[in-house]
Amino acid sequence: MSAHRPVGVDQLGRFDAIIDARSPAEFAEDHLPGAINCPVLDDEERRIVGTLYATQGAFVARRIGGAMVAANLSHHLRTHFSGMPERWRPLVYCWRGGMRSGSMVTWMRMVGWDAQQLAGGYKSFRRHVIARINDKAPRLDLRVVCGPTGSAKSRLLRLLAEEGAQVLDLEALAVHKGSVLGQVPGARQPTQKGFETRLWQAIEALDTARPVFVEAESRRIGQVQLPTPVLERMRASPCVELLAPVPARLDYLLQDYAYLGDDPAALARQIGLLRGLHAHATIDQWQAWALAGELAPLFEALMVQHYDPAYARSQRGDFLRLAQAERHTLAALDEASLRALARQLAAR
Numbered sequence: 001m002s003a004h005r006p007v008g009v010d011q012l013g014r015f016d017a018i019i020d021a022r023s024p025a026e027f028a029e030d031h032l033p034g035a036i037n038c039p040v041l042d043d044e045e046r047r048i049v050g051t052l053y054a055t056q057g058a059f060v061a062r063r064i065g066g067a068m069v070a071a072n073l074s075h076h077l078r079t080h081f082s083g084m085p086e087r088w089r090p091l092v093y094c095w096r097g098g099m100r101s102g103s104m105v106t107w108m109r110m111v112g113w114d115a116q117q118l119a120g121g122y123k124s125f126r127r128h129v130i131a132r133i134n135d136k137a138p139r140l141d142l143r144v145v146c147g148p149t150g151s152a153k154s155r156l157l158r159l160l161a162e163e164g165a166q167v168l169d170l171e172a173l174a175v176h177k178g179s180v181l182g183q184v185p186g187a188r189q190p191t192q193k194g195f196e197t198r199l200w201q202a203i204e205a206l207d208t209a210r211p212v213f214v215e216a217e218s219r220r221i222g223q224v225q226l227p228t229p230v231l232e233r234m235r236a237s238p239c240v241e242l243l244a245p246v247p248a249r250l251d252y253l254l255q256d257y258a259y260l261g262d263d264p265a266a267l268a269r270q271i272g273l274l275r276g277l278h279a280h281a282t283i284d285q286w287q288a289w290a291l292a293g294e295l296a297p298l299f300e301a302l303m304v305q306h307y308d309p310a311y312a313r314s315q316r317g318d319f320l321r322l323a324q325a326e327r328h329t330l331a332a333l334d335e336a337s338l339r340a341l342a343r344q345l346a347a348r
Contacts, residue, residue: 004109006097006119009128015091015116021100022093022122030193032093032118032125033201038076040069040100069100073107086112093118093125126193129200130227137229139208140168143345144234146216146322147242149179149307150249150299152333153215155256156242159342160213166206168214173198176222178215179307180273183222185259195224213240213345216319235318239325240345244333246303252333253299264291271298274306 012018018035020027023046027037041049045068053061084090090113094100097120108115118124145153154171161167175189176182190198206212214234219225226234244252260267268290275283282305289298330337 002114002116004105004116006117007091008119009125012091015089017088017090019090019092019104020094020122021104022095026095026122029191030126030197031122033197035093036080038080038104040072040094040104041065042072045072069103073104076104077107077111081108084113087114089114089116091116091118093121095121096123097121129197133196133200133203133227134229136203136206136208137227137233140203140206140233141208141211142168142233142237143211143213144216144237144239144319145213145242146239146319146325147244148249148311149303150253150256150333151242151244152252152256152338153242155252155333156338156342157213157215159339160346163339163342163346165342165346166210166212168202168206168212170199170215170217170221170226173202174221174224176224178217178221181257181260181267181270181302183270185262189222189224192224196227199227199230211348218314218318236320239319239322241322241325241327242341243327243329245331246300248331248333249303250296250300253303254295257299258295261293261295264293278306 007014012032018032020031020035020037021040022031022037023039023041023043024037025043027035027039031037045065049061049065049068052064090108092101092104092108092115094102097118101117101121105115105117120127145156147153154169154177157167157169161169171178171182173190174195175184175187177184189195216234216239217226217231219231268287271283271286271290274286282301286298286301289295289301328341330341
C-alpha cells in the first residue's frame with residue numbers, strides 16, 4: 001500500500017473509484033465526473049454541526065459531529081464498500097480536503113485499502129475546471145453554425161458528429177434548446193457549476209488542431225450561462241449559416257417541438273413570458289392557439305414575428321464574421337439533405 005499523501009486533480013485516472021464524502025445537496029450541485037456520493041454527514045447533520053460550531057464552539061461540534069461521522073462510516077463499510085477487494089484504490093474528496101474526507105480515508109486505510117485524499121478537495125477541482133476552460137477555449141478552432149430558428153442547426157451538429165467531425169453541443173450539455181420554449185420535457189438542467197464541469201469534460205476531449213463545430217448561442221442557455229472565454233471565442237470565429245424557406249423550417253419545428261402540444265396550458269404560460277416584447281393582442285392570439293393545440297399557426301407566427309427579427313438583430317451583431325459566412329440554403333430539412341451537408345462539411 002502506497003504512502004498516504006494527498007494527490008492532485010491530474011491523478012484522477014489512477015484510482016478505481018472516486019468517493020464524494022460531502023452531503024447530498026453539495027453532491028447534487030456538482031461533483032467530480034464518475035464520483036459516487038457516500039456522505040460522512042448528511043444535509044441535516046451538516047446543518048446541525050455547523051450550528052453547534054457557531055453557537056457552542058469547535059469542541060462540541062466535533063464531539064457530536066464525530067459520532068455522526070462514525071455512524072455514517074460504519075454504514076458505508078457495511079453497504080457500499082462491503083464487496084471491495086483488498087487491492088481496491090479509492091480516491092476520496094470533500095469540500096476542501098479536510099476532516100470529512102480525511103476521516104473516511106483514515107478508516108479505509110485501517111481496513112487495508114490504498115485510499116487517498118484529493119488535495120484541496122472539490123475546491124481544487126473547481127479551480128482546475130475554470131482554469132482549463134479559460135486556457136483551452138481561446139485555442140479552439142471553432143466553426144459556428146448559425147441560422148434562423150427552425151433551420152435544424154442542432155440536428156446538423158448531431159449528423160456532423162456521426163460523420164466524424166468534432167462537435168461541441170452546448171445545448172446537449174445544458175439540457176436546454178436555448179429559447180423561451182427550449183425546456184426539455186422530463187429533464188432538469190444542471191446547475192451552473194455542473195454545466196461548467198460538463199463543458200470542461202467536452203472541451204478536454206477536443207483536438208485544437210482540428211475544426212470544432214458549435215451552434216451559435218447567446219450567453220444564456222435556459223438557466224445556465226456560457227463562460228466568457230467560450231462566448232468570446234464563438235463570437236470571433238468563422239460562421240457556417242444554414243438557411244431554409246419558412247415552410248421547410250415550420251415542418252421541422254412541428255416535428256422537433258411536437259411534445260409542446262402535450263401540455264397546452266404550460267405552453268400558453270411560457271408564451272406569456274413574451275409579454276412586453278409584443279402587443280397584448282398578439283400574445284393573446286398566440287396563447288389561444290397554444291390552448292387550442294394549433295401548433296402550425298403558432299409556430300409560424302413565433303418564427304416570423306419573434307425569432308427571425310431577434311436573429312437578425314442579435315446574431316448579426318454578436319457574431320463578427322457572420323457577414324462572411326459560408327452559406328448553405330436547403331429547400332427541405334429532411335434527413336437526406338442534412339446528412340449530405342454534414343458529409344460535405346466534415347470532409348474538410
